[in-house]
Amino acid sequence: MCGPMNSSPEANEIEYGGDGTIVSDMFSLLSLCGSYLNKESKQNSNQKCKLSNPHALVVHCCLALATIAACLKSEGKSSASIILTSSHKKQRSRLSVLAHLSSADDTVKSCLQPHCAAATLALSTLISLENGGQTRSSLCETALALFPRMATLHTLLKLWLSDGSEELCRYNAGLLNLFGLRDGSIGLLETRLKWGGPLAVEQACSVGIPQLLIRLLTDGFSREPSDGKEVLTHRSGLSPLGVAWTLSALSQCLPGGVFREILYKREHLKLLTDMLSDMHLKVLAAWTGLGGGKKGVRELINSVVDILAFPFVAVQSSPNMPSTSASINSGFLLNIGSPGGRIGTENKEMLKTIEHNMPQYFQVLLEVGVPGCILRCLDNLNMEDISRPLAIVAKMVGYRPLALQLLREGLLNPSRVAKLLKGPLAKETLLDFLMIISDLARMSKDFYEPINKAGMVEYLKNFLSNEDPDIRAKACSAIGNMCRHSPYFYGPFAANKVIELVVDRCSDPDKRTRKFACFAVGNAAYHNDKLYEELRRSIPQLTKLLLAPEEDKTKGNAAGALSNLVRNSDVLCGDIVSQGAIQALLKMVSSYSAVALSPSRKDALTESPLRIVLFALRKMCDHTVCRLFLRSSELLPIIVHLRQSPDQTISEYASAIASKANQA
16 A cells, blocks of 8 residues: 555565655655644745644654554564665755654654654654664664754653643543554654664663663553552553563663663562563454564564663673583673673673673562562563574573473473473574473483473473484483483483484584584483493493594593593494594693693693693503503503693593503
């Protein structure tokens, strides 16, 4: 209906605002109304051009434009030029008309009039089409120059929260049934924050805009006493679309230092989780206006998740994050474009504050029941829409108190896991779920039983043969961690023939998969020799990796796995010798010996696998077959020489090997 009359249905890019379109005519009418409403023009108006109700015309035209823009955005369009046209002259002219109508008499209070509020809404909805890009377009630059200043937006928000706005809000229920009157002002603020950079965030926080946004979210339901009881009285003003913009604006403000006030207060987190209640999500899903339906539910959940994720993303952005904490890659989808992602490099003092206060944040999350709330959200979404809520679950599960509540709330309920893993999951979502299993298993053996009851052994077996190397690698990592603390899974892995697939992955074409497969083999051999026969095939593959141009971490994992294959018995010592494993380890010692003997290159040993290699040789010396081979090797003198290494660990290991090799 809005496209050119002669446009082809097959056209890739249609200009909905070109000459001869309804949109073009509406802008012409708005321009005429703007001139008519101008005080000076009113005094000198042409009597032949009489507009009986210009205010109503502005309202209806602007709502139509806002609806068109919002619909186009919901269809994936990401440029305001399809409505404003590619002509820079028309773009500026049309944006100027809307900006002028949004504050007709140049006073902030006038913005509360319905026609001004509708014009503000049209302006913000049009520009929201540009917000999908990562760089600021020239069109956005033009629009920002016409936007009110931050102080003006602050005053406007305060007016919307004043008692004087109630009558206007009631007008909303009769006409603006697709939008709220306050939406436009919030949309302008959200765009200014998104494109204005740190300075805009600083300005917003300095005048208290985040606090006003919280009040706007709570103002839709005000508590008034009635016969001694509190009654919820509905007050219109923010539509589902406006709520999403408000949450986005709040998220943009978090780096401004208000994160503690927003996220560490129980009542504010309760406000966010109340929005994700089953009742509210069902009402939102039934809402037929813009911002409603399944898409609206997804956008609301994602907006709340982005706010909750801020501290997690900030901590994971730290360059000094220890590997023993939550996995750096867990929930990576939330890191992309998040304000928290810049904290680690741009504001180290704030990062320290966030890290110091994480226990307090966890406590509030637990008190409000956020982990369970997020899990229930998964039930209100289609499988293709669960990526972001599952991503924050992946972040939370890296911290034991949150992991415990997630498990109590049914994270690994067999029916939930089956629904997730048998459905059409996006790759990043599946990787996050595998990371969840891996992090739980790495954290404690207490989680082994629920992982097993969820049926993960069979699922992981299938993932080991997945065509995607990232999934194969994550499956190997999870299996390795499931063998980390105890032999609990040795029996299930053997019964389901998982180990033979893990061994095959040691020669996988993907280097990360090889690295984690070696890690899994090593842990599968650590606790006892129950799986030694299944692991026998890994010896030639591990030996080959030691001599190949692999990452040091992969070589270290391979050496560690060989060490564990002789840790619990000598049943595999014959293969260790005959397959050349000891010889390969000795060659690695020879390769790294110069670095180990140089005091000036001590830092180079930090990532070196040499310590693990020497530890493996020392362990092999416990068995006669290996010890005899080592004693006869022409490379043994190199190890003897390493006793002089300035590195204490290397010196001790070399001394132990030299001593044991000479034993009978």
